[in-house]
Amino acid sequence: xxxxxxxxxxxxxxxxxxxxxxxxxxxxxxxxxxxxxxxxxxxxxxxxxxxxxxxxxxxxxxxxxxxxxxxxxxxxxxxxxxxxxxxxxxxxxxxxxxxxxxxxxxxxxxxxxxxxxxxxxxxxxxxxxxxxxxxxxxxxxxxxxxxxxxxxxxxxxxxxxxxxxxxxxxxxxxxxxxxxxxxxxxxxxxxxxxxxxxxxxxxxxxxxxxxxxxxxxxxxxxxxxxxxxxxxxxxxxxxxxxxxxxxxxxxxxxx
Amino acid sequence: xxxxxxxxxxxxxxxxxxxxxxxxxxxxxxxxxxxxxxxxxxxxxxxxxxxxxxxxxxxxxxxxxxxxxxxxxxxxxxxxxxxxxxxxxxxxxxxxxxxxxxxxxxxxxxxxxxxxxxxxxxxxxxxxxxxxxxxxxxxxxxxxxxxxxxxxxxxxxxxxxxxxxxxxxxxxxxxxxxxxxxxxxxxxxxxxxxxxxxxxxxxxxxxxxxxxxxxxxxxxxxxxxxxxxxxxxxxxxxxxxxxxxxxxxxxxxxxxxxxxxxxxxxxxxxxxxxxxxxxxxxxx
Ligand SMILES: Nc1ncnc2c1ncn2[C@@H]1O[C@H](COP(=O)(O)OP(=O)(O)OP(=O)(O)O)[C@@H](O)[C@H]1O
Ligand SMILES: [Mg+2]
Numbered sequence: 001x002x003x004x005x006x007x008x009x010x011x012x013x014x015x016x017x018x019x020x021x022x023x024x025x026x027x028x029x030x031x032x033x034x035x036x037x038x039x040x041x042x043x044x045x046x047x048x049x050x051x052x053x054x055x056x057x058x059x060x061x062x063x064x065x066x067x068x069x070x071x072x073x074x075x076x077x078x079x080x081x082x083x084x085x086x087x088x089x090x091x092x093x094x095x096x097x098x099x100x101x102x103x104x105x106x107x108x109x110x111x112x113x114x115x116x117x118x119x120x121x122x123x124x125x126x127x128x129x130x131x132x133x134x135x136x137x138x139x140x141x142x143x144x145x146x147x148x149x150x151x152x153x154x155x156x157x158x159x160x161x162x163x164x165x166x167x168x169x170x171x172x173x174x175x176x177x178x179x180x181x182x183x184x185x186x187x188x189x190x191x192x193x194x195x196x197x198x199x200x201x202x203x204x205x206x207x208x209x210x211x212x213x214x215x216x217x218x219x220x221x222x223x224x225x226x227x228x229x230x231x232x233x234x235x236x237x238x239x240x241x242x243x244x245x246x247x248x249x250x251x252x253x254x255x
Numbered sequence: 256x257x258x259x260x261x262x263x264x265x266x267x268x269x270x271x272x273x274x275x276x277x278x279x280x281x282x283x284x285x286x287x288x289x290x291x292x293x294x295x296x297x298x299x300x301x302x303x304x305x306x307x308x309x310x311x312x313x314x315x316x317x318x319x320x321x322x323x324x325x326x327x328x329x330x331x332x333x334x335x336x337x338x339x340x341x342x343x344x345x346x347x348x349x350x351x352x353x354x355x356x357x358x359x360x361x362x363x364x365x366x367x368x369x370x371x372x373x374x375x376x377x378x379x380x381x382x383x384x385x386x387x388x389x390x391x392x393x394x395x396x397x398x399x400x401x402x403x404x405x406x407x408x409x410x411x412x413x414x415x416x417x418x419x420x421x422x423x424x425x426x427x428x429x430x431x432x433x434x435x436x437x438x439x440x441x442x443x444x445x446x447x448x449x450x451x452x453x454x455x456x457x458x459x460x461x462x463x464x465x466x467x468x469x470x471x472x473x474x475x476x477x478x479x480x481x482x483x484x485x486x487x488x489x490x491x492x493x494x495x496x497x498x499x500x501x502x503x504x505x506x507x508x509x510x511x512x513x514x515x516x517x518x519x520x521x522x523x524x525x526x527x528x529x530x531x532x533x534x535x536x537x538x539x
Contacts, residue, residue, distance in 0.1 A: 110384070113383070114382075114383075117378060117380060117383075118376050118378050118380035119380050119381070119382055119383070121340075121345050121365075121376070121380065122374075122376060122380040122381075122382070123382075124345065124364075124365045124366055125343050125344075125345065125365045125366050125372070125373065125374055126366055126373075126393065126394045126397070126447065127365075127366030127367060127398070128366075128393070128394070128397050133397070
């Protein structure tokens with residue numbers, strides 16, 4: 001019973017935080033400095049490690065698929081397979097997990113400590129709305145940054161696949177063949193598909209992490225608990241929504 | 256800004272204990288000249304609040320006159336901070352009411368009321384991601400109080416100068432001592448130009464000289480700005496130095512409220528506990 005209650009409470013809380021944050025997006029142009037700050041933080045935290053993850057993910061896709069395709073003599077399709085998997089599925093999910101783990105956790109920790117140490121209270125007494133001042137810039141920055149991060153990781157992942165396809169003796173595919181096949185199969189709609197997913201994941205991560213952070217009460221121990229809770233909830237919701245967004249995109253034929 | 260002249264300190268100030276250190280401190284006067292309160296009274300009646308089984312406030316009644324400085328004394332854990340949080344609207348009472356300048360407090364929207372109420376939090380509650388100067392200037396910046404940033408900087412530095420922290424403008428709060436944080440919090444509350452200023456233990460962690468500076472600041476705000484102030488403190492010397500009236504909170508109620516002499520002469524045990532020297536006759 002308690003679980004059911006808290007499920008509805010959290011769902012309601014997330015939806016209403018999302019609505020209020022969307023309302024505060026009206027003052028987005030007056031807060032460009034804060035949004036830029038957040039974008040820089042996100043870029044700084046994710047670009048180096050994102051490149052590493054993408055390189056190896058692309059590589060492992062080629063490693064797994066290459067020899068099998070080669071058995072059937074269709075190894076030139078490695079390019080398209082790696083390209084499409086990254087663009088439509090693996091890129092957005094991987095970027096989301098990276099952002100939830102690095103950026104979302106930091107957001108949850110920062111807002112949780114601000115709640116615990118009465119900084120949020122102080123903001124309120126100064127008539128500064130915490131949703132406008134803290135949540136909205138993080139929301140906008142995450143929703144903008146995630147699709148960009150996905151493109152960045154896609155490109156690096158393709159390259160990782162290309163290297164493995166070239167050096168693996170079972171496959172031995174030249175860069176030219178790999179990229180020609182990739183560009184034939186990865187079309188604009190596939191790209192848009194991935195970017196829509198990324199934006200949805202950005203909404204989920206920023207709202208979940210800000211919500212959990214702002215709801216934190218107690219002391220330093222609770223800050224740690226909140227960070228874990230925020231990251232786990234983000235992961236779960238990202239994967240659940242991945243399925244439904246895919247269903248919707250298939251239905252709408254953006255696929 | 257013509258009234259600024261009247262506020263300018265002419266000669267050594269109010270003769271307070273710490274005034275000598277701030278003599279001829281013109282930067283401080285920029286802030287004092289800028290401050291302009293519409294003195295508001297505070298009326299608290301029948302205020303009750305429980306946290307679960309813990310009944311903290313059991314019917315607090317307190318009437319504060321416009322421009323008055325009231326000190327609240329009380330044992331640790333009696334609910335002094337909880338009372339201040341109700342006055343500023345961060346906490347919703349179970350029962351009773353609070354009027355500020357005749358207007359009921361907006362509990363869900365602190366900072367949205369008719370009158371500006373500022374609070375120096377017991378925990379200081381500085382924004383850890385902002386420098387000291389940005390902490391102090393945040394209110395002015397976010398509410399676009401001044402068109403040019405130069406004026407903001409001027410007010411911020413004069414506020415920091417009043418609390419003796421001029422050289423710390425660009426420092427992050429995390430490297431400050433507890434007493435310094437308290438003073439930054441005081442400066443941050445001041446620049447809001449409040450009609451009602453709440454201090455939650457403003458001198459905890461301060462050395463005797465700084466305690467006097469804060470005491471003199473409270474007197475200056477009373478005499479020159481006519482700001483209504485509520486000061487929660489454990490420091491009896493400070494209480495008697497600044498208070499127009501003193502209220503003693505005990506067991507969730509105000510058990511004594513009156514001018515310092517009345518408190519000093521009050522026979523109630525719970526009151527005397529506070530105002531007799533801690534170490535009694537054994538003090539060397
Ligand atoms: N948010 C809260 N939730 C539950 N209990 C609370 C909360 N805030 C305060 N209390 C309780 O209310 C009581 C009064 O706390 P308060 O902080 O007001 O004391 P205080 O008089 O300010 O003490 P001190 O002089 O030590 O600062 C305490 O028993 C405290 O545990
Ligand atoms: Mg307290």
